[in-house]
Amino acid sequence: MKALEDRIRTDGRIREKGTVLKIDSFLNHLIDIRLSNEMGKEFFRLFGDQGVTKILTIEASGIGIACLTAQYFDVPALFAKKSKTTNIDSDVYSAQVMSYTHGQVYGIMVEKEFLTAQDRVLIIDDFLANGAALDGLMELVNQAGATLVGAGVCVEKAFQPGGARIRASGVRVEALARIKSMNEDGIEFC
Numbered sequence: 001m002k003a004l005e006d007r008i009r010t011d012g013r014i015r016e017k018g019t020v021l022k023i024d025s026f027l028n029h030l031i032d033i034r035l036s037n038e039m040g041k042e043f044f045r046l047f048g049d050q051g052v053t054k055i056l057t058i059e060a061s062g063i064g065i066a067c068l069t070a071q072y073f074d075v076p077a078l079f080a081k082k083s084k085t086t087n088i089d090s091d092v093y094s095a096q097v098m099s100y101t102h103g104q105v106y107g108i109m110v111e112k113e114f115l116t117a118q119d120r121v122l123i124i125d126d127f128l129a130n131g132a133a134l135d136g137l138m139e140l141v142n143q144a145g146a147t148l149v150g151a152g153v154c155v156e157k158a159f160q161p162g163g164a165r166i167r168a169s170g171v172r173v174e175a176l177a178r179i180k181s182m183n184e185d186g187i188e189f190c
């Protein structure tokens, strides 16, 4: 999506020796609603014919884009809540995720009543790196017996392995901007 790539080029900041992209000025802290809205529309163009009944994301950064996307599908947005401890509550589906940005494992959970076997789920997230966040969300979908339609991410760092691995497992993954490489000299998109 050209508007997103252009914005990443002008406002993105590269950190941690070229492994982390900061886009706090329009997606991860301050949110540009017009751009996020266009991203939601694009996800709808890609997945709108799939009979999606629920958008699933993970708190906190995914919530904004998930809500803006959900309005095009006219379905609810559900966000997995994070917890420090493993959840043994029988009323919830839960999974473990290795945090890319914090380097530690955390639990995620959704209430069973909000994700059911009748749901057709589109997962939405801001970034795809090693794929741990998507793995955790897909695990929740599995536990619910729901149907996974696919995953839409705003930014895929294609030089990291998550996207290739998850696509190889048969899941449809669509990224609005795919970064081939990034360093002090700039950002190259796929």
Ligand code: 5GP
Pocket: 019, 020, 021, 022, 023, 028, 061, 098, 099, 100, 101, 125, 126, 127, 128, 129, 130, 131, 132, 133, 134, 157, 162
């Ligand atoms: P993964 O689980 O695929 O390794 O990483 C995806 C999650 O980590 C996303 O939910 C996102 O919050 C965070 N993340 C991964 N890479 C980046 C990055 O380069 N920049 C930012 N801002 N977040 C990232």
